[in-house]
Structures are given as structure tokens and as C-alpha cells.
Amino acid sequence: MKSYLAAAIQMSSKPDLENNLVEAEELIELAVRRGAELIGLPENFAFMGKEADKANQASEIALKAEKFLKRMAQRFQVTLLGGGFPVPVNDEPQKAYNTALLVAPSGQELARYRKVHLFDVNVPDGNTYQESSTVMAGTELPPLYVSDIYGKIGLSICYDVRFPELYRHLSDKGADVLFVPAAFTAYTGKDHWKVLLQARAIENTCYIIAPAQTGNNYERRYTHGHAMIIDPWGVILADAGEQTGIAIAEINASRLEQVRRQMPSLQHRVFG
Template identity: 80%
Template structure:
């Protein structure tokens, strides 16, 4: 593994699938022009609208999103994470999996994860979220994708960030980079987003790459933004702010080794 640039993309996705994919392509191209070799798209990059509308279009969204990811990876010769899109559940028309897909430069799927922690929360700003009303929770821990070029990458999605045991599993399986693509609500994000990302990086001595949604998507649905890349010491290397754009930073194996040598906390664990 050599040093390389990674990019966390920040979007304002809407219920318009085609416009979302155009926005995503523009940001991917921008990241590639800046030298990124590993690129992450946020949760709900292909569609962010009402749950019932998402479910009604889930098959179309899934097909177009997957084709898009493979086409972009191949065209630009980069590895791309699609941070979350609905994939219909077989024999259950009322549910879809919230699925993250990692695709290599040849356009081949190398890792897939179905979100296990679903966002069923009454947020103090008055919004109520019931992800489980249309999403089937995954039943498997996230996989690790090992690349000689990019390192060992673990996947997760948004609300997972509040469950440190998931990331401990990934780090103990050898993860060096943790993907946390999100559509974090504006209300919770202002207090929790940065702190949670830094905590997951510090406690696992891993890089964190967190693509994000930002702004107003439809009606009263607002996301926090601040797509972020954090180093293993917890230092924020890049923050995309509040507008659509990219956060880009170097992933350095030398830095990773240095931090793990200076703070060997993973070796000092007492409890499994």
C-alpha cells in the first residue's frame, strides 16, 4: 500500500434519480481531476425522497445505481463506494435493503453491505424517522475489502456510527480505512457528527472517510453536510462544509503505522 488521495463526496440528493446521478458524476469527475483514487458517495446518493416513493421505485433505483457505480469506476479507473441505495428484498415488496456497494476500477463489485442499524428516531426538531417502515435490516457484520493498493477497507452506513462495537469488529479484522457514508440529519449533525467520526477513528486507529448529504432534499428534510476525512489520530484532514462538493485528503500507510506504534491501544484490549 502506497499513499494515495481519497475523496468523500457531498451531495444534495432529491427525489429525482436522474438529476442525482448527474450531480454524482460531476463530483466524481471533480475528485478524479484532483487525483483521487478512492471515492465515496453518500447514503441515498441516487434518491432522497419520501420512503413510500423510494420503495415504489426501488427496483429502478437499484438497477440504475449499480450500473452507474460500475460505469463510473471503469470510466475513471478508480474505486468507488456507493454509500447507500435501496435494493428490493426478494419476496417482500414492502421492504428494501439499504445497501452500500464498493466497485473496483474494472467495474467489478468487491464488497457489499446491507445496513444493520435502522434509524427509527423522534428527533427533537419535530421530525420523526422510521427507516424500518420500508427498510429490511441486514443480518451480517460488514465485510473487509483488502487491496494491495488501497489498504483494508471496512464498510458501514450512517446510523451505524453510533454503535462502536461494529467498528471494533472491523478494526480487529484488520481494517485500516472505515467508510461511514451518511445522510445525517441537520439537527443531530451539529452536535454529534464530528465527535462520532473522530471517536471511531481514534478508538480504532483507522482513517475514516465519511461522504455526506447536505441541505434541503424535500419538504422538511435537511442534512448536516460536512463530508469529512479523519486520520487515525483523530485529526480532521478535510471537511466539505455545507455546500455540495468534495473533501479530499491523503491516506498514508506511514501515518497509520506511526499512530498505531505511538498509541497501540488495539493491542491492549482486555475484553473481547
């Protein structure tokens, strides 16, 4: 594993597939110009709108989002994560998997993950989320993509960040870098987002790359923003704030080794 720059992209995706992809392209280009080699797009990067609208367009979103990711990775010669887009379920046309896809500079698919934990929550601000009404839950643990250059990269999506066992599974397998692409609600995000990400970084002594949605996406849907990159000590290396843009920072191989020497908690586990 070498040291390199990674970027977490922050978008304010709307119910407009074509326009979201144009904006994603601009932000990928910005990240590339600043030297990023590993780049993540947030959950819902291609489409963020009412569950019913997303479900109706799922086939088109799936097709165009996947093509887009492969085209961008090839054009800019980067490793690119699409943090979550609907991929229709074969024998159940009403439902789609919330899917994260990691693509190589060659355009080849490296890893795919279907969101396991669905956000069915009544948030105290009055908003109700019922992700399971249109999304089929994945049933498999997330994959770890093993790269000689970029380290061992684990995938997850958004609400998953509240389930530490998933990340412990990945660190058990040797993860160095954990992706947490998200569309966190503004209400839960202000108290939980940063703390949860830092906890996952510290307890697994891993880098965290967390692309995010921000601002007013549609109607009364507001997202928290603060796409960030966190080091294995829990230090926030970059934070995109509330505007669209990028958080960019170095994933440093010797820092990773140093933290694991200084705090060998992974080696001191007694249970499990």
C-alpha cells in the same frame, strides 16, 4: 498498502434519480481531476425523498445505481463506494435493503453491505424517522475488503456510526480505512456527527472516509453536510462544509503506522 488520495463526496440529493446521478458524476469527475483514487458517495446518493416514494421506485433505483457505479468506476479507473441505495428484498416486495456497494476500476463488485441499524428515531426537532417501515435490516456484520494497494477497507452506513462494536469488529479484522457514508439529520449532526466520527477513528486507529448529504433534500428534510476525512489520530484532514462538493485528503500508510506505534491502544485491549 501505498499512500494515495481519497475523496468523500458531498451531495444534496433530491427525489430525482436521473438528476442525482448527473450530479454524482460531476463530483466524481471533480475528485478524479484532483487525483483521488478511492472515492465515496453518500447514503441516498441516487435518491433522497419520502420513504414511500423511495419504496415505489426501489427497483429502478437499484438497477440504475448499480449500473452507474460500475460505469463510473470503469470510466474513471477508480475504486468507488456507493454509500447506500435501496435494493428490493426478494420475497418481500414492500421492503428494500439499504445497500452500500464497493466497485473496482474493472467494474467488478468488491464488497456489499446491508445496513444493520435502522434509524427509527423521533428527533427532538419534531421530525420522525421510521426507516424500518420501508427498509429491511441487514443481519450480517459489514465486510472488509482487503486491497494490496489501498489497505483493508471496512464498510458501514450512517446511523451505524453510533454502534462502535461494528467498527471494533472491522478493526479486529485489521481494517485501515473505514467508510461511513451518511445522510445525517441537521439536528443530530450539529452535535454528534464530527464527535462520533473522530471517536471511531481514534479508538480503532483507522482513517475515516465519511461522504455526506447536505442542505434541503426535500420538504422538511435537512441534512448536516460536513463530509470529511479523518486520520487515525482523530485529526480532520478535510471537511466539505455545507455546500455540495468534495473533501479530499491523503491516506498515508506511514502515518497509519506511526499513529499505531504512538498509541498502541488496539494491542492493549483486555476484554474481547
